[in-house]
Amino acid sequence: MIDIRDLSKRLGENASGICQELYPDGRVESGCYKIGSIDGEKGRSMSVYLHGEQSGRYIDFATGATGDMLDLIQHALGLSLVDAMEWGKKRFNIRDGAPAKKFSAVKNKTYNIPKLPEQKNSEVLHGYMDSRGFKDVGEVCFRHRIYETDGRGGKDVVFPFYDPKGELVFIKTKPMNYDGNPSTQKNLKPILYGWHVIPADAREVWLVEGEWDAIAAEVLGFSALSVPMGGGKGAKQTKWIENEYENLARFERILVATDMDEQGELAAAEIMNRLGDRCHRINLPAKDINDLLMKAPQGQNPYEYARFILSGAYDEAVWKDPETLKSVTAFESDIDDFFSVTGEDSGFRSGWSKLDEEDIRFRPHEMIGFCGINGHGKSLFLGQMCLNAIQQDQKVLIASMEMPPKSTLGRMMRQAAGSGTPPKPYRQKILEWLAPNLWLFVDKLTPKPKDLMECFEYAYRRYGINVFVIDSLTNMVRQDDYENQQKFVEMLVNFKLSFPVTIFLVTHVRKGDSEYEAPNKYSVKGSGSITDLADTFISIFKNKRKIEMLDQAEMLGEEPPEKYVKQWDSYFEVLKNRNGMWEGKVGFEFDTACMQYKERKGSKPKFYINYSKEA
Template sequence: MIDITAIKRTLEGRAGEVAERLLPKGILEGREWCVGSIQGEPGRSLKVCISGAKAGVWTDFAAGGDGGDLIDLWCAVKQIQLPEALEEIRAWLGLEKPQFEKREKAYRRPAKPSCTAPKSAVKDYLTGARKLSERAIAAYRIGEQGRTIVFPSLVDSELRFVKYRPIDDKRKQRVEPDCEPVLFGWQVIDRNAREVTICEGEIDAPSLFDYGFPALSVPFGGGKGEKQRWIEAEYERLLRFETIYLALDNDPEGEAAVEEIVARLGRHRCRRVILPHKDANDCLTAGIPEAEIRRCFEMAATMDPPELVRAGQFTDDVIRLFWPVEGQRVGYTLPYGKVRDRLLFRPGEFSIWTGPSGHGKSQILSHAGVEWGNQGAKVCIASLEMAPPQFLRRMVKQAGNVDRPTEPFIRRIMGWMDEWLWTFNLVGKTGVQPLLDVFEYARCRYGCDVFVIDSLMRLGIGSEDYQGQEQAVFTLVNWAVEKGVHIHLVAHSRKADTKTGGTAPETEDIKGASEIGSNAFNILGVWRNRKLEDQIKQLSEKADRGDGSAASELDNARNMPPVILNIAKQRNGDWEGKCGLWFDNATYQYRSSQDSRFGVKYVSHDSGVEDAA
């Protein structure tokens, strides 16, 4: 199915050969093939670019700057029209012309209709109610048969199809049966035209003609399927158009027709024209000026797939990544000073938190959740391994920076969290889709933009079901990207080396399918140094018994972080590395070397309200 666009691109790739074939007396100067004029005599007035971004572009300076692409050059040199030129080019390139299976039943050629040029009721209707010019009526060969309009469809001056439409009731319109369904108006289209307009009604076509846009009309109106069966008959004739403007009606039937036409004629050639009114004739009768219609054509939208976007449309987004607007967040950070400016959890991303069981993944995520709420996030937590009251108890300690808060202080903290925190109230297993259904509701109704799932093993997928794990991660990633939210998923790591005591998990340490880590935007490994914890405990006991050397060793041991947070992957960031953390057993808060030893109080007390011991 070689249309003019493919032919043009193929010629550009062989621009030097084309130029030498058409203008053999030329000479090569740098990137340009030079001759005297379109007649091909020696000289330098006509130049053809044969390589680079402008390959195939030519200009004849001796002829006032005439020029174009290689197809135009072929037409000019051979002095033939576009359809004949395309036939020759296809043959030269060795490209087969599209062949179509013949219909079993041959089309009937309609008899010439018994009609005259409009001169009475039909003329009054077309020039009066419809505001068409006599020039447009004549150009489209519209006829009159009593009070019925006759629309003849001709191809190469041969009558192929006829439609009859009474001016008193358009619902009684009819067509000649068993005729080839072709577009109405071919006689007004220049044979060298590279652009064409297709509209939905036989009266819309001459209306666009009056606006300066010679147009073709589909024979059966809007809609899909059989309504657009004319494409089979017209496909080959339409191959010569580089741009096809679709000015169909602005209604559901028109949009359905556009969808069908684009799919079959090629979205790379089609442009959707949105007119100020439902159709072209409505614009004409409403007195819409030509300049406004021309603007509609100039602004006609390409039918690019929604996934295909020009880079320039992201300019402002890229600028904001370099220079964020003051007070405007593009993601959320962790509460630890050492990584706060190095790691950002952005919208439309998916993060994996991994580590051995009991090493604090959920606890750090809980602390981070409190920080995100403080930063303005709306968080939804699905802690499938712990009932809401239990993980909320932990978050209350972290938010209040206190071991045992008083009842009034608990109510105050819970009131603060109630403004930004929602819970998925289920302990046990659930499927990915039921979970996302609840997340979708939380996103739509409450604006939640951070979602936590703890953990992967509770999503109803077997530990050896790698395909199921892969599909679950794909589903979660796609949803996060589509909705512009961030999902945090806890996934256990493989067992640590008991001989060495283990180390902070890396990407390859995630338990399960390799696609879990491959599809994550960020991977955070949590490792708890139990050997250091045991050493601190033993030294503390010795120091309590008055061992001076143990006290010195204890100070040194306590200066070493017992928890390592490994940023093993940050796809959209500039930094990966490890961060040491200290854990406060009373408040469940963590801190890095750059944070206060006294923690952070996210919620202040009411006057007169004190913490419990």
């Protein structure tokens, strides 16, 4: 998705045409477009640069005002910033959101329509706001549309969440004069609080951890939005980012001012990682922005004090060392995680106890190669592994260039149901279970590596998808094109190092003398960089000789040889394990009806969700 910085640059490349269209009375002189002022009259006081790094930037020498093409479009056409961005995209056919069109969730989400609680008199609310350091509370309540209502044990304040178009989509209530937790209505769409007071031309915004902080920031002169579910990481941030990702594209700079505590730091880290390099961390000498108002030094004006502190924090956040330069102490939590066996960020398990016993774990920032002979079950095994990942709350995107979506989902449905023919109601239950955590990459044509990586980054940033399956490398790059294979694998490595994601890359192996010999890491087709750059390499091998011997015995009406009966149907072998000690082979029984890989012979299939016909 194109953000405001990219769009401004693109419009700057077309500065000459835009200026002539918007300001026909101007003229080109010394590499600039000259007009009298931003109002467009004839003259030479204002210059719009037409070339070089400053292309599209303007300066009015009479007033000292500066800006870019979006500012000119806004002023000349009387548009808001968002509308000016849309005008620019349409005028120059600038693509927006292309990656989003190439993958989709298995089921779209629906939300309830919120109902505003009944409004009561504002006596308790006004007193409560006075205690939090606010002044002119009646006017502040009116501007922010907050009001008082009856709560479970006293009086609550109501915070209505309006989207950028002005539609009410979320409501939160908080107790004021009794102990209790914030509450909201069931199944509402989580968004940021405060859009209704964001100026139409705002190009930067503060992200804070509470509605009172957003209100405090606004009365102090800073545009602010509040996250809906407080601090922390995971679903608390993932849900609103998914809904607000495109709305935040209008901001050049995002100041992350979550609370100065552990939960606030967790939230800041996740938000900044997801929203990218537009984000800057704000550090405060207090818990939060509202706290600055409440704890101003005696004798000082609370508003002036808080405004001074925030201005200093802003300057410190924006003008700081580059992200590529870090002290070793910044990696303390990463080091703790490296030595942790049960840490939250140490990845997810395979889902089979015999592999878990060997500490087979798939961690963030790792790429796992999956190889095997054609028809030996690489994609099937990975499909079940994806189900196991989803059971552990991982978000998965499968990019299968070898099968249509219905085949991928159909096979996973059988595995999840533990049945070859799950009835429609059961399939619907499975679909509802998969919906929050499974996406498919869908494109009629084989994507270019660059396009696929753009889609993956978008998927991580917007939806928090952290497990990516590419099936297969051969479909992305021709198997004898070693140079471009290496470039693509290097792109995957850069992606997994830049974001806390796990990548599974399916590869093929060279044809051997027969299908009876399991491949090794030297059997992988293509560039040596494939196995060199992977953190782990796994092979899936189907025991064809056993299958043939058992089929032959059945056809002849004989007892199958005991030697083959004792063998496994398929083998999972770790050929390379950079981050673990164990490399070896584990056998599985394959259930042909439901396509599950089972770790014990004769065991029943696994049922991923409970279902009964009576229910």
